[in-house]
Amino acid sequence: WLTEAGVGFAGSFAVTLLASELLAYWLHRAFHAVPWLWRVHAVHHSDTETDVTTAHRHHPFEVLAGSLSTLILLLLLGPSSGVVLAYSLFRLITDAFSHANISLPDRLNRFLNLVMVTPDFHRLHHMADVRYTNSNYGSVLPWFDSLFGTRRSLPADQALGREYGLEYFREAADSRLDHLLTMPFRSGFPKAG
Numbered sequence: 001w002l003t004e005a006g007v008g009f010a011g012s013f014a015v016t017l018l019a020s021e022l023l024a025y026w027l028h029r030a031f032h033a034v035p036w037l038w039r040v041h042a043v044h045h046s047d048t049e050t051d052v053t054t055a056h057r058h059h060p061f062e063v064l065a066g067s068l069s070t071l072i073l074l075l076l077l078g079p080s081s082g083v084v085l086a087y088s089l090f091r092l093i094t095d096a097f098s099h100a101n102i103s104l105p106d107r108l109n110r111f112l113n114l115v116m117v118t119p120d121f122h123r124l125h126h127m128a129d130v131r132y133t134n135s136n137y138g139s140v141l142p143w144f145d146s147l148f149g150t151r152r153s154l155p156a157d158q159a160l161g162r163e164y165g166l167e168y169f170r171e172a173a174d175s176r177l178d179h180l181l182t183m184p185f186r187s188g189f190p191k192a193g
Helices: 009-033 035-045 052-056 060-077 081-099 105-113 118-124 143-147 175-185
Strands: none
Touching: 009 035, 009 060, 009 081, 009 143, 035 060, 035 175, 052 081, 081 118
16 A cells, blocks of 8 residues: 555555554554463563563564564555565664663753653663553553553653563573563463563
8 A cells, every 4th residue: 555655665554554553552552451461471571681682582473473463464454565664674773772770861862762661761660669560561652651641650760670571480490591482371370560
């Protein structure tokens, strides 16, 4: 549709970004709200030391669900392959950045938070405290959290001192690959936050 309508690269990128991030926002919220989806998504949240690698710590079922949803959206939107590549690279970089174990100067963080998800914004989402785990769902854009009332904040010095990961699955063995792959199927799994 975008390519056939003659929408230029910048416009096509903007539409693809907004539509993909809106889809990702609601999919992420569903993974927190639906108990059997939470069991799969908990693999991502089980990392007790959030850093760049956390951006890629997902159960294969979550990757499959996200990829299929995005594929369907991209087929409907019809952006050029160049736009898809640019968006994919942009998303990869910002996902890694938002999970980085860094704190930005307050002024820079406030400015960047107007247009993108920063480590200080997303860090709250990875706290063991469920009040924060169920907030700040954005991957690239913080706008949908603001629009739908799921945006939370804490001063960086308070956020950095908190416990990350889940209230359960905190043992070193829980981070082994075999344990991560079987995590959603364990009996007695706590319900979604």
